[in-house]
Amino acid sequence: MTLQFNDETFRGDYSYFNTEHAIKRLPFPFDRDEYVYSVNIEAHPGGPKGSPFEFRFDVDEHYVSEMKDRAITLDDDPLRCQSLPHMELAGWDLLEIIMVSKAEDYTDLFTLHRDGNRWHWINRPLGIEQRFTFLDPTTLPCGPMEYITRQTQGDFALLHERDGNLWMDAGMVTSQADWSLDFDIGMNFFEWHAPVPKAKQMGVFDKALKFLLAMQQGQSYRRLNWTMTVNPRLDTSPENYHKWGPEKRTITPENVGRKQHLRIELQSFWRLPRSNAIAFPIRCYLACLEDICTQPKWGRRLHRVLRDIDPTLAEYKGFAVNQDMIVNYLSQFDDGAPTSPGIFPDA
């Protein structure tokens, strides 16, 4: 099946929408009726056919519009994409892994011809054709990380390993859950996670770091994370908080189902060969409460999760001010019936 790409916006009139197909394949982030911190890592790729876990880098109906939104954000603030000088090699590693994966997994959309270091890349959805020399940045219109992540959904961080830690030394970040690449670039694993409440005491980051450092070439993993966003906005950056912040207070009992979105992050981790760095793509999926509740299991479960969540986390994930309205809305979809284990909707 050839993908149809939505013509939609993530700002202004917010014409973003999910087709029924897109809703059913959402990576719903809750595998039980409560939310607790966990490292919850599993091998990636791997999952049911058609799911966002099937391929290494999922391409979906939002691809073209998301890339347009990224370009707008970068025009407005080029600091959203930065790479410290020593990270160029990791950028080439990332470019290689994405081009090779996409060309193999989506043969109708992407093609890569390689003759030694002479590469020829064709991206049909975005109408791009590029001949360049691998490892020679002067043959691309911008650095290798920026080049490929302008053509790949999701945010990207490149983590450099040294001194037994991982340092976020490069990134493309235009659809973040309220953190600033420009501020956090150059930080180590513990520093850039410092603002996350409670997790440190629980030892979550020590375990996660240990796991990531032990990752070997050829291994890749994923985990799901989530937050809540009002309106289908990708650019919820701290830089623009004073611009999108007021929208958070526009939720009413009448509009909450359409306006309040669950923001799902499909995070994956890849050990890169040449640089020994770790690539950390953070792919974002947005779905309004109405979309979620078309799947009875998800409606019941989301109600229970958001009703019973630790208040500190509701605050951190930015929906505490709207929590009552959200839970009230969701309660109509929760008949108290038990839910099946796992994240997938009931058939």
Place this chain on the structure above:
Amino acid sequence: MSKQMMLEVTEVEPLTPLVTRFRFEHPEKAPLPIFSGGAHVVVEMPDGEMLRRNAYSLISDPNDASGYEIAVRREETGRGGSRYMHSEVTPGTRMRISVPTNLFALDPRARKHVLIAGGIGITPFLSHLRQLDLLQQPFELHYAARSRDEAAGLKLLPKSARIHVQISDEGNRMDLGEILTDQPIGTHVYVCGPEGLISAVLDAAARHGWPKGALHSEAFASPPPGKPFTVTLAKSGRTIEVSASQSLLEALEAAKVEIDWSCRGGACGRCETKVAACDGQIEHNDHWLSRDERAEQKKIMPCMSRFTGAALVLDL
């Protein structure tokens, strides 16, 4: 435990009377994963009853997917891994090789790299030199060996004004004080070789006021042989005998005890195991546990460390 590939030995070349170079390629000539400078692979050796796994630095070009090369020094007093490589392995031998792992990468932020190698410790720097060439970063390499018989690097190193060789049998010695003086801010030092060289470099660097953050070392460690000993596993109650020429990790593996590992040289921390009870003395030969952790005797690194005494019970 790492992913593995079955590769074929295609070249065996004595570099000196003591050191031999081996080249591995995919039997169907499929490309191998490229790697980063300083990476090593773990080579599996089915030595009779015993399955040995030794880690060796890759000495070939990290960007060359056509094959992997290692250099092995024959250790007469070792547990037998290097003797196996020298006596049993010939072109055509197929061996299981892990994917490359890097525990000794260069810090690419450095404004200059000072590489110091002793003896067979030259091996990780051979792939580093290729990467430095690719990245066009300033460096100098100081290579010390006892004799030309040991100095396998002589055949493998390019001619360069930035490479300095000292053969101690010929009366040349490395002047660490001079090497560590007047290096520009942002210089990093890397040392690989025998314990004595590593501690000499680290001590000299401390005396010259170098910050620890600019110093990197890789001990060229393989598990030392020793006296046989017995361990007990707390969960199953089994007892396992560790022979003189076996590491504790190898003995556990031979007994089919699942245990995670990577470097097999006491550096990566993966095989760290809790000690449930210890009546005796653990011989800590690793570089992972801190001084306090060693003294407590509550943890052991089975890849390197041994035990003497009445009883050692592992939390396995």
Place this chain on the structure above:
Amino acid sequence: MPNTSFSPSIESRPTYAGLVPQGSAPSIMIADAEGAEAIMDLAERDAAVLDQAHLIYIPKGAKFGSKLAELGAKGYHEEASLDAAMALINRLLGSAHMGTQLYLAGSEGMMGRVSALALSLGLPLDAIQMEHRGSIGRPMQCVHCKGVTQDVTTDPFTCSHCGLTLFVRDHFSRRLGVFQAVCVDAETPGVVPEIQEITA
């Protein structure tokens, strides 16, 4: 007043272990305001630290200049402001060798900015000694306009560049040498909490 002791905070908030003499090794010492007292304490413990030291002092109105000048550093440089001192600091750090000791004492603004420069030149963090003395005013970077407001002592405060009202976070970037400040009334423009003095 000894090294300021800050209350425990998040992992990215820097802590300052205090200066420890490293003998007569070549060194660069930079102090502002009350940071001078940390340098005097250091010299009292081991006068040899000054043998090969360049000592740069930014008084910010404090009166320690003549005492510092008399300590006997190889070079003593009194500067009108940190901005004015940066060319000299750049020159000294840029031509330093490994083994040169860096001692910083005084405000978080000065220590943050100089250590960021030293890190960018490749000096590892463990080579930088710091001791906090004097005002607990912080260097705050507005996440919105990226302008840095120095010596911020209240929360919230007004960004000296774009005028937004910002709250003070403990999140700190070593690369930039500043704390992060974020609009306090982003969701409810005009609703601003009462201004409070920040504490250590």
